[in-house]
Each structure stands twice: as C-alpha cells, then as structure tokens.
Amino acid sequence: MALRPAIPSSWTVDTLELRRIAEAQDDNWWYRERRAVLTRELNLLRTWGRGPGTAVDIGAGPGDTARLLARHGWRTTAVDLSYDAVEMACARGVDCRQADARWLPLPAGSVDLALAWDVLAHIEDDDLAAAEIARVLRPGGTALVAVPCDMALWSARDLALGRVRRYTREGLARLLAGAGLVVERMWSWNVLLRPLARWHRHRMNGWEIRPRHPLHDRLLGAVLALEDLLPVRSWRGTTLLARARLPK
Structure with missing residues (x-):
C-alpha cells in the first residue's frame, strides 16, 4: 500500500500573508485582472461544450477563486x-478540505476541470502534484495552470509565499507533458509591467497587493488589460498560464 508523502510545513503561506491576500482580492488590480483571465477561460470552455461540470480548485487559499468557479456553474471542491x-x-x-496537492481526496477520473492557480511553485516534487491533476481529471478534462515565471524575478516575496521555484516555458511544458497532459495553449501574463515588477520586487514585499490610490489601481489594471490587444503573449511576463487537456 502506498504511503502518503510527508507534508513540509514550508509549503504553506503564513497566516498574515493569507489575510493580506484575502483582504486585497476584492478591489486590487492584480486579482481583478486575474479573475478576468479565468473568466475568459471558463467562457471558452462553455462555448466549446466543456463545462460547466465538476471542478477542483487546488491550493484554494481564502476561497475567492472557488467562489468564482461556482458563480460560473462549476460544482467545485x-x-x-x-x-x-x-x-x-x-x-x-466554499466546500474546502485540507489536503496535500500530491494526494488529492478525490476519486480518479472524477472532475472535468482542475484549477492549479499558483500552487505548483510551492511544491518541491511538483511532478507528483501534476500527476494528481491528471489522475483526478476525466478523459477529455481540462487543467488550467498558473505559475510564477522566471527565476530572475525571485525575491523575498516568493519566500513569504512559500515558493520553491519560478518556471520557464520549457519547464512548465515538460512538467505537464510528463503527467500525460496535452498543452493546448501556454502564454505569458503581466508582460508590460514586468520591468516595473522586477524593480519593485527587490525593494518591498507584496508590491502587487499593497494599497493604492484608486486612480493608480485602475491605471495598473488598464495596462494589464491592454495586453489582450497586443502581440506580447510570447514575451516574458511575471506569470505563465497554461490550458492543458487529458486525452480521451
């Protein structure tokens, strides 16, 4: 019988950081634009006849993303x-359970959508977590993955969030393919603000979520939204996004 792997305490985000994230998510430009990205992906899945259905939100944090999934009709754990x-x-x-991403409390082939939004970077043996995503997906099911990009951006902020790495495109593609997932699309996010983010990350924690004047907040959000109109998704950003599918 296989044994459950030990859970390193360093994987968890500290409580103070969790509360800061929870307080910022409703009004902050960073989280607002990330919700817009996820909403577009959910709408595409609906258009393609691939949802809504059952979903798992892995590394759910305070639960805001799971609530967004529920608003779009997904029955989410x-x-x-x-x-x-x-x-x-x-x-x-939110229906939320304490569990290790490498050992999900779900039967094999039980979900139509697996969301791993900023969780794989926290796990030393991320290949086991990727394999779990593939295990719980039904054949033809979708995985939506977001990971921090590029070790050149590594800072105290990553440590505060309990991360162990940032990813390259090649590394993320290799990880998903190794789990048996077929990558349909991979793209960069927060490209235009990457130089500013890199400059600030080595000077203060939580640059993305610190309080701002509403006009400043809207300006940053507008710059992120502008990326949808420009051919910059192949450039390096601060985040990599991927949509992958388990073959039927």
Missing part, C-alpha cells in the same frame, strides 16, 4: 494544505 486557508474558505461558503 476546494483543497488547500493550510488549515488557516481552509477555515477562511469555509467561512466564505
């Missing part, structure tokens, strides 16, 4: 390693 995160998510009405 959220999981997070952090007890504090699970408590916060449950307080927001």
Whole structure:
C-alpha cells in the first residue's frame, strides 16, 4: 500500500500573508485582472461544450477563486494544505478540505476541470502534484495552470509565499507533458509591467497587493488589460498560464 508523502510545513503561506491576500482580492488590480483571465477561460470552455461540470480548485487559499468557479456553474471542491486557508474558505461558503496537492481526496477520473492557480511553485516534487491533476481529471478534462515565471524575478516575496521555484516555458511544458497532459495553449501574463515588477520586487514585499490610490489601481489594471490587444503573449511576463487537456 502506498504511503502518503510527508507534508513540509514550508509549503504553506503564513497566516498574515493569507489575510493580506484575502483582504486585497476584492478591489486590487492584480486579482481583478486575474479573475478576468479565468473568466475568459471558463467562457471558452462553455462555448466549446466543456463545462460547466465538476471542478477542483487546488491550493484554494481564502476561497475567492472557488467562489468564482461556482458563480460560473462549476460544482467545485476546494483543497488547500493550510488549515488557516481552509477555515477562511469555509467561512466564505466554499466546500474546502485540507489536503496535500500530491494526494488529492478525490476519486480518479472524477472532475472535468482542475484549477492549479499558483500552487505548483510551492511544491518541491511538483511532478507528483501534476500527476494528481491528471489522475483526478476525466478523459477529455481540462487543467488550467498558473505559475510564477522566471527565476530572475525571485525575491523575498516568493519566500513569504512559500515558493520553491519560478518556471520557464520549457519547464512548465515538460512538467505537464510528463503527467500525460496535452498543452493546448501556454502564454505569458503581466508582460508590460514586468520591468516595473522586477524593480519593485527587490525593494518591498507584496508590491502587487499593497494599497493604492484608486486612480493608480485602475491605471495598473488598464495596462494589464491592454495586453489582450497586443502581440506580447510570447514575451516574458511575471506569470505563465497554461490550458492543458487529458486525452480521451
């Protein structure tokens, strides 16, 4: 019988950081534009007849992304390693369970969508987590993955969030293919603001989520939204996004 792997405590985001994230998500430009990205992907899946259905939100944090999935009709189970995160998510009405991303509490082939939004970078043996995504997906199911990009951006912020790496395109493609997933699309996000993000990351923690004047917040959000109109998705950003599918 296989044994569950030990859970390193360094994988969890500290409670103070979780609370900062929870407080920022409603009004902050970074999280607002990320919700827009996910909404577009969910709408595409609906258009293609690939949802809504059952979903798992891996590394759910305070539960805001799981709530977005639910608003789009997905029957969502959220999981997070952090007890504090699970408590916060449950307080927001999310069905959230404490679980290791490498050992999901779900049967094989039980979900149509697996969301791994900024979780793989926290896991030393991320290949096991990727394999779990493939295991719980139904044949033809979709994985939506977001990871931080490029070790040149590594900073104290990554450490505060419990990350162990940032990714290259090649590394993420290799990880997903190794789990048996077929990458349909991979693209960069937050490209235009990358130089500013790189400059600030080595000077302060939480540059993306610190409070700002509303006009400043809207300007940053507008720059991110502008990327949809420009051919910059192949350039390096601060985040890599991927849509992958488990073959039928």
